[in-house]
Amino acid sequence: MQDADPVTSPSGAIAHPALVAHSAMFQPRVHAVTDRVWCAVGFGISNVTLVRGDEGLILIDAGECREEMAEVLAAFGPLLDRPVVALIYTHSHYVGGAAEVIARWGPSVAVWAHEDLGEVMAEVGAEFGPAYRRRVRIQFGHDLPREGPDAMPNYGIGPIFFRPGPSTQGFVPPTRHIPRALSQARIAGLDVHFDGRFASDSRDTIIIGFPQLRTVVNNHVWPVLFNVYPLRGEAYRDPLVMVAAIDAIRDARPEHLVGAHGAPILGRDDVQACLDDHRDSLQYLWDQTVRGINAGLGPDDLAASIALPPRLADSRWVPTFYGEPAYHARAIHNGLFGWFGGDGATLHPVAPARRAELLVAGLGGRAAVLVQADEALARGEQGWAAELCSHLLRLDAGDAQAAHGKARALREMARRTPATNTRAFMLDEARRLETGRAGSPPPAVRPARALILNSPPERFVRALGARLDPQASADTDRVFRLRQTDADHVCGLQVYQGVARFLPPAAFATPAARADVGLACDRATWALLLSGRQSLPAAIAAGKASIDAGDEAALHAFFALFDDLSLRA
16 A cells, blocks of 8 residues: 555544545444354454353453443443353453453453463563553554544554543453463353464464354454564564464354454455455565565665565555555564674664764755755655754754754655554654654653562563663672562572672572572562552551661662662652
8 A cells, every 4th residue: 555645534633545544444333243243343452352152251352441341341231141251362462451341240250361471461561661661652642642633543453542531450360371272162151262373463362263153253364464563663473473373264264253453354255355365465575575585685675675466455454554564574584584684884884973974964064954855855755854854863962953854754754654653653753853852861661560460470570680770780799689478489689790690589598598688578569669659668667568688778779770760769
């Protein structure tokens, strides 16, 4: 799908006409899939599916928060004619409303999930949690207006991610674990087939089949071209794993296909056509990227040259409303071969600031570069205009003319692209450039309390190393011990001359084991302290924490070695 002249949406967004039209899919409603399966679409970024069994109801996925899930349950209305006996997570992204289900039907509701769900949740919230959460906010338009030219018509896979108003997290840990294999269960009087072999946008993804209902619920086929690389950043998503997953669904020959996103697909012919195009698009992008690598092309050349063939580019099943084929090519190259594309000049390049200095000088100086950026905008080369202004901003982050020139270029590109990831990142940066915030340091982000609570005790101790300041700790040799009183678990961290060494329980197995500073508390208090929701002095005063090695001042000094982890917060 090509860039196009923008139109204005009902909310005032100036955007690609096809992206504006795509919003019609996400009008909030409950779709009837069969006389026993319904799918709620348009209440959030993801769907919630309801399946009626002879012995109760099954819910699949739980949205982003309790408020969203409450709206979905209200929309299901009289369809909830018997108790919910099971909640199944297709993967770890849409679990925030589960507590609303438990509050209504009680703790006897079985919560099913892939066996890797807990670890996947911890991975994105531990070491690189600050960057991940910050970029999720950008990708899903947290700071963009709800109305006006910079609004988002939709997010490609759903109408909205961040809800206005209250958003209460209510994740409920699974009580039933689905293996990384084919498995079966009997739930609510129905045979349920689980396939946990294939990662999607999360490696804890399961495919759920209801053979009696001729229906498959999945997180591999979206209402857009699957995103091999989201701009928020993720581990490599192997397209060939996706192809194998789609082949497994195709082999089941379902009559109805329900996704974690988008409207359900009804009828075997449409289901097979959709599966074919999703499969072929990913196979094509992988094959042609590898073909280009074999021909000596690097990531930039691949991104500039690879596009879907006309049959797939025009397919209604794989529109590019989320990511773009250029991002797929870069991600596949990096996933298979790493960042080096074969050009020796990229191995020891000049530093970015020096490169900007040389380029600006070579182009005739600041005034000449600004003129060339304006000329590039006038002839429709917004990417070059943005790059020219970026070099000027590298030399002077306070250059208002360059900031506004780059913002103009980014906004024009954002309005013409159908890809929502691209639009959101470009508009977010344009708005920060216009208000002088583009060069500001990112806001501090503490670990999330819920993730700490639902992760193994050592997970977030190990993750502290990614926050260690090597200069502040260059002359340090100190051992921290954490004793979690309600889990009978001990672990720790040694900071040794700028490096953090995780210490497992065995390191503290003897009474003589070294501990320069130590903290004893239950898991809930540790989660409050690390997430910044309670201070150490307050926890000690409340009898919830104690110092069991060193003293309080020494413990504060230890945590001061890490970015944004003060226990005085």
